[in-house]
Amino acid sequence: MSSAVDAPFCPLRLPRLGPMGIVGAVLVATFLLMALFAPWLAPHDPLKLDVMNKLQGPTLSHWAGTDQLGRDTLSRLIWGARTALAIALTSTGLAGVIGLILGLVAGYGPRWLDGVLVLVLDSLSSLPMIMFALAVITVLGPGTATLILVIVLISIPGYARLIRAQTLTMKAADFIQAERTMGAGSVRILLRHLLPNVVGPLVIVLSMDVPAVIMLEAGLSYLNLGVKPPTPSWGNILYDGYTSLRQQPVLVVAAGVPLVLSTIGFTFLGEGLRDALDPRLKVRPR
Amino acid sequence: MLTYAVKRIGLAVVILFTVMLAMYAMVFLVPGDPASLALGPRATPALKAELIARMGLDQPVHVQAWNFFANALQGNLGYDVWSKKPVLGQILEVFPNTLILGAAALGWALVLGVALGCLAVVWRGTLVDTMLGILSVSMIAIPSFVIALYSLLIFAVWLNWLPALGAGMPGDWGSQIRATILPAFAIGITWVGYLARLVRASMLEVMGANHIRTARAFGLGEVRIIIRYALRLAIIPTVAILAVGFGAILSSAVFVETVFSRPGIGTLITSAVAKRNYPVVMGTTLFMTAFYLFVVTAADLVIARLDPRVRDVFRG
Numbered sequence A: 001m002s003s004a005v006d007a008p009f010c011p012l013r014l015p016r017l018g019p020m021g022i023v024g025a026v027l028v029a030t031f032l033l034m035a036l037f038a039p040w041l042a043p044h045d046p047l048k049l050d051v052m053n054k055l056q057g058p059t060l061s062h063w064a065g066t067d068q069l070g071r072d073t074l075s076r077l078i079w080g081a082r083t084a085l086a087i088a089l090t091s092t093g094l095a096g097v098i099g100l101i102l103g104l105v106a107g108y109g110p111r112w113l114d115g116v117l118v119l120v121l122d123s124l125s126s127l128p129m130i131m132f133a134l135a136v137i138t139v140l141g142p143g144t145a146t147l148i149l150v151i152v153l154i155s156i157p158g159y160a161r162l163i164r165a166q167t168l169t170m171k172a173a174d175f176i177q178a179e180r181t182m183g184a185g186s187v188r189i190l191l192r193h194l195l196p197n198v199v200g201p202l203v204i205v206l207s208m209d210v211p212a213v214i215m216l217e218a219g220l221s222y223l224n225l226g227v228k229p230p231t232p233s234w235g236n237i238l239y240d241g242y243t244s245l246r247q248q249p250v251l252v253v254a255a256g257v258p259l260v261l262s263t264i265g266f267t268f269l270g271e272g273l274r275d276a277l278d279p280r281l282k283v284r285p286r
Numbered sequence B: 001m002l003t004y005a006v007k008r009i010g011l012a013v014v015i016l017f018t019v020m021l022a023m024y025a026m027v028f029l030v031p032g033d034p035a036s037l038a039l040g041p042r043a044t045p046a047l048k049a050e051l052i053a054r055m056g057l058d059q060p061v062h063v064q065a066w067n068f069f070a071n072a073l074q075g076n077l078g079y080d081v082w083s084k085k086p087v088l089g090q091i092l093e094v095f096p097n098t099l100i101l102g103a104a105a106l107g108w109a110l111v112l113g114v115a116l117g118c119l120a121v122v123w124r125g126t127l128v129d130t131m132l133g134i135l136s137v138s139m140i141a142i143p144s145f146v147i148a149l150y151s152l153l154i155f156a157v158w159l160n161w162l163p164a165l166g167a168g169m170p171g172d173w174g175s176q177i178r179a180t181i182l183p184a185f186a187i188g189i190t191w192v193g194y195l196a197r198l199v200r201a202s203m204l205e206v207m208g209a210n211h212i213r214t215a216r217a218f219g220l221g222e223v224r225i226i227i228r229y230a231l232r233l234a235i236i237p238t239v240a241i242l243a244v245g246f247g248a249i250l251s252s253a254v255f256v257e258t259v260f261s262r263p264g265i266g267t268l269i270t271s272a273v274a275k276r277n278y279p280v281v282m283g284t285t286l287f288m289t290a291f292y293l294f295v296v297t298a299a300d301l302v303i304a305r306l307d308p309r310v311r312d313v314f315r316g
Helices: A017-036 A072-109 A112-127 A129-140 A144-171 A174-181 A187-222 A234-243 A251-279 B001-031 B032-040 B043-053 B061-073 B088-124 B127-141 B146-156 B173-206 B211-217 B222-234 B236-259 B265-274 B278-306 B308-312
Strands: none
Touching: A017 A072, A017 A234, A017 A251, A072 A112, A072 A144, A072 A187, A072 A234, A072 A251, A112 A144, A112 A187, A112 B001, A112 B127, A129 A144, A129 A174, A129 A187, A129 B001, A129 B236, A129 B265, A129 B278, A144 A187, A144 B308, A187 A234, A187 B236, A234 A251, A234 B211, A251 B127, A251 B146, B001 B061, B032 B088, B043 B211, B088 B127, B088 B173, B088 B236, B088 B265, B088 B278, B127 B173, B146 B173, B146 B236, B173 B222, B173 B236, B211 B222, B222 B236, B236 B265, B236 B278
């Protein structure tokens, strides 16, 4: 875990991604552009009903066919990229910042606070994550805000523990000891010296968690417990496809493609980043 | 070892109590009372009053909390809002289905994953190794419920080889096995990827050990060395990850069970969430958390028994 000491993370230097990382980066860039420019890329209005032309296969005007209400599937999938990425990036970003703060506090703060935080974080991560998510959704009711909250709560413990472990090892490093002897205050040590050194591994873990978050969003939206229809989400489009599986299989097949490509893209990119920056970092299944 | 065991079990108990407390607090944080939320806007006052009395919501908070804890410890997890059946009974009825599904998924994933991991080590550094690496990462990346939907479409709807719904007839082993194949395939595929990578990585570490060099010096073949001498050591981290992975398996089981309408913990809790059936959601979450803690603690104790170094650093 002391790897950040020998190779300080520098966000400005482009890491040398392997071929897998480059494939991932290209896929991720494609989906980011798709999400950003959805209104211009989508050939039709994703919410416009056209019941006369429902459940069509691919045609010239509807490249990926239409759903059970005659909405254009391709347009819904392009807008779905916006939903998926907006939720995934907001929630992992938020969880990363909170986890960073909690981890620094636990690692550098007083012993008793560390004990309390570790117990809370351990309890939170001892819940099977899906059960916890469903319990929170029952209490708050489904919706995009609940979904983001759930993902943030699930992700915080892992990030906070990573940062805490990094902070604990870094605290004993010579350069921190030297700073302290020279009279630097806790705030200065935390922000100027610890923060830049512990943030590297967090960035890698965050990027490796994005696909898991995209899967969770799609899964919960599939169960109708995430993004509410008619807002297009890959999950609820998959559900529409499932209900009309026997009449028009094109819908379910088409809806799975962007989901699979984006999770593969983010995973490849995360792996590439990890290999380039910190190969010893271990990642647990989630 | 005894000190370690007491500390580890103690921690599990403390965590379980924290979780119970948090769950109970969560119900109180809801705007509005759980009874009217569960019954919806069209509930009559009489119906609401009856449910409030039945759930004990008319009693003071500390009495409610005490009852909740006392009942939970005695195995009473409350009653279904709609069917009035005991929650624990409903859980125990479907729990074996989920357990069988998880075991089947892990079983085939373990066999194939370990085999692929060994192959990658045999041909390390070659094209085969690279291809297996890409294959395992892709397997990890694909969401299991998409695999479930695609395999449902191909093998159940188009080819009509396997059933699309349910868990098979009770008592009919053939139909139960046939109904488990597709869901177990969908859940296991991620694990083939994980295990192949894990076995490869830990095996490469072991290959540098002295006893492997000795085996080479004796002139044993590479395949024999890998299977008889390296795999024994390399399998230990795999056992450790299997326990932690139970949470991940459960996660995919929730989605995959829904896709195949297979009775299980996943279908039980998701239908309860949709109907805001609090006692079922809370009871199932508590039950699965307790079970998960049991599995993880047991695995930690087994690993500590096998590897004395673990005992010395307790949650560092």
